[in-house]
Amino acid sequence: MSSPTRILRLDASANPGLSGSRRLGDELLARLQRQYPASEIRRRDLNQQAQFIDAGWISANLSAADERDEAARQRLGASDELIAELQWADHIVLTTPMYNFSVPATLKAWIDQVCRAGITFRYTSDGPVGLLAGKRADIVITTGGVPLGSPADFLSGYLRQIFAFIGIDEVDIIAAERMNLDSATSVERALRQIDARYPAKAA
Numbered sequence: 001m002s003s004p005t006r007i008l009r010l011d012a013s014a015n016p017g018l019s020g021s022r023r024l025g026d027e028l029l030a031r032l033q034r035q036y037p038a039s040e041i042r043r044r045d046l047n048q049q050a051q052f053i054d055a056g057w058i059s060a061n062l063s064a065a066d067e068r069d070e071a072a073r074q075r076l077g078a079s080d081e082l083i084a085e086l087q088w089a090d091h092i093v094l095t096t097p098m099y100n101f102s103v104p105a106t107l108k109a110w111i112d113q114v115c116r117a118g119i120t121f122r123y124t125s126d127g128p129v130g131l132l133a134g135k136r137a138d139i140v141i142t143t144g145g146v147p148l149g150s151p152a153d154f155l156s157g158y159l160r161q162i163f164a165f166i167g168i169d170e171v172d173i174i175a176a177e178r179m180n181l182d183s184a185t186s187v188e189r190a191l192r193q194i195d196a197r198y199p200a201k202a203a
Ligand SMILES: Cc1cc2nc3c(=O)[nH]c(=O)nc-3n(C[C@H](O)[C@H](O)[C@H](O)COP(=O)(O)O)c2cc1C
Pocket: 013, 014, 015, 018, 019, 020, 021, 022, 096, 097, 098, 099, 100, 101, 102, 142, 143, 144, 145, 146, 147, 178, 179, 180
């Protein structure tokens, strides 16, 4: 793996104080930082200031960039900022729980803000092409009872699809599944996955 220098950390759990996915994300990030001490890190809690798209946003997004008035530019301001963060990063660490078999609404709101034709993907005669190539992502997922890869998992495949759609297809998923059954074992398994990816340096 090439050394990441710009890491974007995104967290989606609505339960920050007790979040298992965030704690695992902390461990993963600590390992990354230890391996690549020169890395710069930016963080975003997706529960803060999540914005949903609406008619004004869609209309502004469909208009030509050089024809947007001030109101249209402002309407896309949050989206522009989120996309700029993604463009800046060469490594994304996303932590998320499964909510109702899929992503938390705040993560979906972020996805709607960052998938923009002409900026993060473009249409071609062969179908859409992602424009954020050359980046990689680690996604930490926690679930209460649903195993990833099971028919009720509409989360992990969806996130792979979204990241590939915008050009990020080097994606690793670290999972603490079925936390409501035996959280200690689930966390231990996830920590082993993190360890395999980013081995702790020998003392
Ligand atoms: C609103 C809500 C919906 C949930 N839906 C699911 C679900 O569909 N399937 C599942 O396995 N767990 C579900 N869970 C359980 C969480 O995925 C699980 O507790 C996870 O470990 C929480 O991660 P966190 O500690 O990082 O917030 C849900 C939890 C909440 C709060």
